[in-house]
Amino acid sequence: MDELRCKAVNYDTVGITESWGNTDIADAELNISGFHMFRLDRDTIGGGVLLYVSEALKQLFWRTYLLPVFGTAYGVKTLSQTLTLLWVFAIVVP
Numbered sequence: 303m304d305e306l307r308c309k310a311v312n313y314d315t316v317g318i319t320e321s322w323g324n325t326d327i328a329d330a331e332l333n334i335s336g337f338h339m340f341r342l343d344r345d346t347i348g349g350g351v352l353l354y355v356s357e358a359l360k361q362l363f364w365r366t367y368l369l370p371v372f373g374t375a376y377g378v379k380t381l382s383q384t385l386t387l388l389w390v391f392a393i394v395v396p
Contacts, residue, residue: 306334307335310354314359317390319351321352322350323350323352324350325343336356337356338354338356338378340353353390
């Protein structure tokens with residue numbers, strides 16, 4: 303996580319697959335300063351995603367989508383400082 307925290311400052315969004323998150327790992331252990339974190343853990347060992355979106359981007363809203371073919375996705379609708387609309391998705395495939 304320390305290496306990720308150092309490198310993340312160069313990006314507006316960061317997606318992590320195979321995060322292996324579970325209820326034993328607190329959000330505080332995964333947070334990156336300056337980013338909003340969106341987390342989808344799997345109910346089984348392995349898998350999961352983390353999606354980090356810079357606080358510099360205005361978060362219009364986020365929601366979880368159930369995609370019959372692909373699995374579950376986090377969708378985050380953001381607005382950049384130049385007023386560019388951006389959708390960012392992280393998908394968990396079962």
